[in-house]
Amino acid sequence: MGFFSFLSKEIAIDLGTANTIIIFNDKVVVDEPSIVALERNTGKIIAIGKKAQMMHGKTHENIKTIRPLRDGVIADFQSAEFMIREMIKMIGLKNSLFPPALKMVICIPSGITGVEERAVKDSAEQAGAKEIRLIH
Amino acid sequence: MAAAIGIGIDVLEPTGNMVIDIGGGTSEIAVIALGGIVNNTSIRIAGDDFNADIEEYMRKEHNINIGERTAERIKIEVGAAIDELDNPPDEYEVLGRDMLTGIPKGIKVNYTEIAQCLDKSISKIEAAVLNALENTPPELSADIYRTGIYLVGGGSMLRGLDKRLHLKTKLSVHVAEDPLRAVARGTGIALKNFDKFTFLIK
Numbered sequence: 001m002g003f004f005s006f007l008s009k010e011i012a013i014d015l016g017t018a019n020t021i022i023i024f025n026d027k028v029v030v031d032e033p034s035i036v037a038l039e040r041n042t043g044k045i046i047a048i049g050k051k052a053q054m055m056h057g058k059t060h061e062n063i064k065t066i067r068p069l070r071d072g073v074i075a076d077f078q079s080a081e082f083m084i085r086e087m088i089k090m091i092g093l094k095n096s097l098f099p100p101a102l103k104m105v106i107c108i109p110s111g112i113t114g115v116e117e118r119a120v121k122d123s124a125e126q127a128g129a130k131e132i133r134l135i136h
Numbered sequence: 137m138a139a140a141i142g143i144g145i146d147v148l149e150p151t152g153n154m155v156i157d158i159g160g161g162t163s164e165i166a167v168i169a170l171g172g173i174v175n176n177t178s179i180r181i182a183g184d185d186f187n188a189d190i191e192e193y194m195r196k197e198h199n200i201n202i203g204e205r206t207a208e209r210i211k212i213e214v215g216a217a218i219d220e221l222d223n224p225p226d227e228y229e230v231l232g233r234d235m236l237t238g239i240p241k242g243i244k245v246n247y248t249e250i251a252q253c254l255d256k257s258i259s260k261i262e263a264a265v266l267n268a269l270e271n272t273p274p275e276l277s278a279d280i281y282r283t284g285i286y287l288v289g290g291g292s293m294l295r296g297l298d299k300r301l302h303l304k305t306k307l308s309v310h311v312a313e314d315p316l317r318a319v320a321r322g323t324g325i326a327l328k329n330f331d332k333f334t335f336l337i338k
Contacts, residue, residue: 012327014138014320018160018183018290021320023327028317034160057203071180072162105327105336107138107319109162111178117337133336135326136137136166136173 008101008130011088015106015120017069020049022087030090036079037065048086072109073116074123084127101130110136137335139288140168142322143312147171152276153283156265156301157319158182158291163261165268167276171335174276177268181260183291186211193253194230198243202232211294216247217258218296225295247295258297262304269305284308288318 012023015034022030032049039046040062047055056065068080088102104124108117117134124132140147140155145168147153152169160183166176187207194200194207202210213228227244234241265285272280284307287298293316298309312318326333 010327010330012320012323014317014323016159016319017162019316021317023320023324026324028320031317053205057205070161071184072159103327103330105323105330107323109159109178110137110164110166110173110176111162131330133326133330133338135323135333135336136176 010103013106030087036083074119081123081126103131104129105133108134138322139319141325142318152279154280155286158289167272175271177264179264185257199235200232214247216251216295217300219251288312288315
């Protein structure tokens, strides 16, 4: 905290199998289905959230929709990380000069193993979190 | 834990509360007291399995192939946990592919059918709840008898689930308001108490 605290942002994430919700400044800013749509040959992300959900089950062979979470834990590490990063972008932080230092609390299922816990933390770190706490 | 905070329970108090979170991938039953989880049961049966049950049921009973999204819609529109509801939802038209002819078709389903096809999965959740109650220390059991069970998560919006759990356990069952966001709200509150809540995992 202290002098540079205006550069840090606090967000809370409920990383769910079905929906991911992000709370920022006491308000729900993102409430989207946990789905990512990828282009198969380039591996580029086409859409996440509601837009990707519209595509789910209706894709042709060049598009793949992935639900990065299965049974409450991260099953596809890379797309989970993409999803978290994109959803954090959706908050619309204005501070573009410096990427803000993120302070995060993420909710995890209580039956999770140590490895799965690690996966959640790593994904969040990759997505730009500086301080992370997990809550059951 | 986050769910308990989200519905406004003071988790640091020395009283026991039982919270059931039925999400997309897992259902979790936890007894919480003094800012910690006393015992928890986590089973991997939840919303996604309900969808799979509905898909299979449609295939077997009506010879119609449907996708995951349609199954989800059926669950939301006419999903139920018991056969007799006080205010039943209207019949819902399911669109999909006829397995015999391969031609797209639509059929009507009502909530009693869905209640039957979800019965198996819901019994497993019931069994897990009973198991959790069995493993609760007696002093906390006494608290739970008074406070009842709290239901959160998308699965708690299934019609008649609270009633079904009430019939099984004879305890009062409360569905949280806005159950989909209860966990997120709790996580938000935990964020404000970043340094105060000692149970946050570093």
